[in-house]
Amino acid sequence: MRGLLKFSRIVDEINAQFGVVANWLVLFACVISAANAAVRYGINGILALAAEFPLLHILAAAIAWYGSNANAFLELQWYMFTGMVLLGGPYTLKMNEHVRVDLFYGMVSDRARIWIDIIGGLLFLLPICIILIYFTWPWFLESYRLGEQSNNAGGLLRWPVKLILPVGFGLMALQGVSEIIKRVAALEHVIEDEFKYEKPLQ
Amino acid sequence: MNFIRDNMAPLMFAGMIVFMLFGYPAAFCLAATGLFFGFIGIEFGLIQPDFLGNLTYQLYGIISNDLLLAIPFFTFMGAILERCGLAEDLLDSIGQLFGPVRGGLSYAVIFVGAILGAITGTVAASVIAMGVISIPAMTRNGYSIRHTMGVIAASGTITQLIPPSLVLVVLADQLGRSVGDMYAGAIGPSIIQVVLFVIWVAIVSVLWPKDVPALPIEARTLKGWALWAKCLRGIIPSLGLIFLVLGTIFLGLATPTEAGAMGAVGALALAAFNRTLTGPLVYQGMATTMRITAMVVYILIGARTFSLVFQGVGGKVWIEQMLTSLPGGQIGFLVFVNLFIFVIAFFLDFFEIAFIIIPLLAPAADKLGIDLIWFGVLICSNIQTSFMHPPFGFALFYLRGIAPPSVKTTDIYWGAIPWVFLQLILVAIVIFWPSSVTYWIEKGTGTDPSKVNIEIQLPDMPPPLDLK
Numbered sequence: 001m002r003g004l005l006k007f008s009r010i011v012d013e014i015n016a017q018f019g020v021v022a023n024w025l026v027l028f029a030c031v032i033s034a035a036n037a038a039v040r041y042g043i044n045g046i047l048a049l050a051a052e053f054p055l056l057h058i059l060a061a062a063i064a065w066y067g068s069n070a071n072a073f074l075e076l077q078w079y080m081f082t083g084m085v086l087l088g089g090p091y092t093l094k095m096n097e098h099v100r101v102d103l104f105y106g107m108v109s110d111r112a113r114i115w116i117d118i119i120g121g122l123l124f125l126l127p128i129c130i131i132l133i134y135f136t137w138p139w140f141l142e143s144y145r146l147g148e149q150s151n152n153a154g155g156l157l158r159w160p161v162k163l164i165l166p167v168g169f170g171l172m173a174l175q176g177v178s179e180i181i182k183r184v185a186a187l188e189h190v191i192e193d194e195f196k197y198e199k200p201l202q
Numbered sequence: 203m204n205f206i207r208d209n210m211a212p213l214m215f216a217g218m219i220v221f222m223l224f225g226y227p228a229a230f231c232l233a234a235t236g237l238f239f240g241f242i243g244i245e246f247g248l249i250q251p252d253f254l255g256n257l258t259y260q261l262y263g264i265i266s267n268d269l270l271l272a273i274p275f276f277t278f279m280g281a282i283l284e285r286c287g288l289a290e291d292l293l294d295s296i297g298q299l300f301g302p303v304r305g306g307l308s309y310a311v312i313f314v315g316a317i318l319g320a321i322t323g324t325v326a327a328s329v330i331a332m333g334v335i336s337i338p339a340m341t342r343n344g345y346s347i348r349h350t351m352g353v354i355a356a357s358g359t360i361t362q363l364i365p366p367s368l369v370l371v372v373l374a375d376q377l378g379r380s381v382g383d384m385y386a387g388a389i390g391p392s393i394i395q396v397v398l399f400v401i402w403v404a405i406v407s408v409l410w411p412k413d414v415p416a417l418p419i420e421a422r423t424l425k426g427w428a429l430w431a432k433c434l435r436g437i438i439p440s441l442g443l444i445f446l447v448l449g450t451i452f453l454g455l456a457t458p459t460e461a462g463a464m465g466a467v468g469a470l471a472l473a474a475f476n477r478t479l480t481g482p483l484v485y486q487g488m489a490t491t492m493r494i495t496a497m498v499v500y501i502l503i504g505a506r507t508f509s510l511v512f513q514g515v516g517g518k519v520w521i522e523q524m525l526t527s528l529p530g531g532q533i534g535f536l537v538f539v540n541l542f543i544f545v546i547a548f549f550l551d552f553f554e555i556a557f558i559i560i561p562l563l564a565p566a567a568d569k570l571g572i573d574l575i576w577f578g579v580l581i582c583s584n585i586q587t588s589f590m591h592p593p594f595g596f597a598l599f600y601l602r603g604i605a606p607p608s609v610k611t612t613d614i615y616w617g618a619i620p621w622v623f624l625q626l627i628l629v630a631i632v633i634f635w636p637s638s639v640t641y642w643i644e645k646g647t648g649t650d651p652s653k654v655n656i657e658i659q660l661p662d663m664p665p666p667l668d669l670k
Contacts, residue, residue: 022496023488026274033275033463037456077459081495082265084274088496097493098227098500103549105225113225120226124234128507131237132257139258165261 001190008178012094015175019091022084029080036073071152079161086168090175114183121180129173136165207246211517214239228554232504240511249514260506268459269375274495275462276368279469280327281487286473289331291436298424301417305407307340308353312399315357319364321443325589329358329600337605346413347609348617355597356621359589363582364392366447371458373578376560381458383643387579390638398624443468498553505557525566532570536633540584547588576639580632586625590618
């Protein structure tokens with residue numbers, strides 16, 4: 001049991017780190033998206049300014065560079081979104097913030113809840129993650145082998161975002177195992193119960 | 203065995219309910235239902251073995267959907283606004299402005315709720331920001347606890363009906379309609395809802411004047427110019443943010459997603475301006491946003507897995523036949539659907555309803571010739587109640603979280619009830635008066651004129667008075 005708990009702690013730590021990455025993606029995606037819109041509509045103004053003042057020529061160059069990479073920035077937004085969801089999902093599971101229908105869950109004893117989580121983890125979460133990896137992994141490999149590019153001019157390579165899917169489900173499966181270990185340990189009173197559930201706020 | 207094969211869709215629907223009630227996180231319950239019945243379906247030869255491979259395309263469709271990006275952006279914006287001091291400024295000044303009138307603080311809460319609603323798209327931000335300021339102010343001035351709780355919860359919840367609402371973005375995505383039209387359609391009902399709230403406060407102030415006293419002279423610290431200056435200091439940045447988000451969408455300058463992102467950046471700027479912008483505040487906002495986004499999109503992944511298989515075993519046809527054969531045509535369908543959603547909202551939260559229930563209802567609504575914008579706004583008005591009805595309403599949860607312990611939970615519940623009725627009155631108005639929605643939608647933007655020509659039902663007029 002001790003070895004298993006150690007494994008569980010390592011998984012928790014890894015996913016907490018991915019959680020931090022996902023947190024930052026929120027801010028980055030937000031700034032990039034706002035900048036995309038601002039540049040698209042402010043572009044003429046900036047160019048006019050740059051033509052007036054020699055010192056601002058560098059701005060015109062920056063706009064030209066942006067112009068040839070505009071699609072890359074647009075695509076970067078949803079790449080980051082994918083990262084947010086799939087790299088952050090496992091940490092959300094650790095924090096017990098995936099929403100439940102708690103009609104019965106809210107009424108039963110702590111012990112029954114632990115059992116619900118163990119059974120759900122074994123019968124629901126793990127099989128789903130395995131099947132989703134089974135489907136998405138070859139799909140990523142294919143894209144990687146072909147060096148698949150975006151259809152948009154100046155777009156990004158496709159395989160990195162396709163890689164995030166199986167990796168994210170893999171991390172979710174690991175987190176699922178970790179949660180099961182912790183709950184079994186709690187049943188045997190090796191560790192104290194630490195699985196408070198509150199409906200996530202929206 | 204034949205029984206199972208012939209009734210696969212109803213069985214699967216029942217299975218979904220059983221799996222969800224089990225209490226494991228809904229996203230995984232949904233996906234598990236999908237896969238479980240997927241394998242049974244393959245076993246019975248109802249679907250091809252490689253049918254499940256379509257899942258990859260469903261997943262790709264989710265992650266590359268630009269509209270869903272609005273979820274983190276609006277959530278982030280709300281998380282920042284909640285703590286940036288804007289709501290304080292507004293409530294403080296507008297409360298003093300309306301204070302001398304009976305019920306003045308309630309009017310201020312409704313008014314500020316509407317302004318916050320037009321800035322942000324998430325309910326939590328409004329309810330928490332307003333509750334923290336208004337609960338102490340209102341109880342100190344002798345407002346009844348129940349009335350205070352009700353007006354704050356309802357005015358915060360209205361956020362999800364007033365554009366730019368996250369609920370409307372998600373509904374537009376699920377119904378396949380443009381977000382801009384959806385927002386335009388929601389303008390009318392938003393105004394009606396605010397008016398209904400105001401009327402109710404007026405009624406309360408006549409029938410139970412002790413519940414909503416006017417502010418005593420001592421409490422009115424600001425007068426004349428100082429008061430107006432303070433009002434403007436709250437209202438001007440609000441108008442700026444409203445333009446940044448709503449203005450850019452309606453003018454077609456930005457997509458709803460980009461508008462959300464600009465709103466979030468604008469909220470950061472406002473917080474910096476108010477000197478409330480700190481590292482921990484931003485990081486906390488990022489962290490809650492990430493977890494909510496992951497939670498919501500996982501539900502969507504689960505829901506797509508479910509609906510892929512459900513469609514494969516003939517579920518869509520089953521649901522459609524059932525719904526289109528309801529008595530009463532359009533109105534019968536709408537009344538049934540709204541009752542259904544009202545009840546199901548006790549158990550499911552908004553995102554679950556949007557991702558599981560709405561895709562099942564939309565084809566039937568379309569087939570009955572119902573304008574989907576109208577339908578979406580109607581559902582949105584109805585879902586307001588899911589934030590409000592005891593004991594699971596989210597707005598009530600938030601209030602419980604910030605209300606002082608002296609406030610009893612039963613007071614929060616009882617306080618919410620009149621306002622739930624006001625929301626239901628809005629649902630009825632929208633059902634029987636479709637032009638309240640369609641009036642604001644620009645012609646030729648996706649509304650089929652043949653579908654909006656529904657007769658306006660005026661309430662029965664009393665017979666003319668005989669003055670002889």
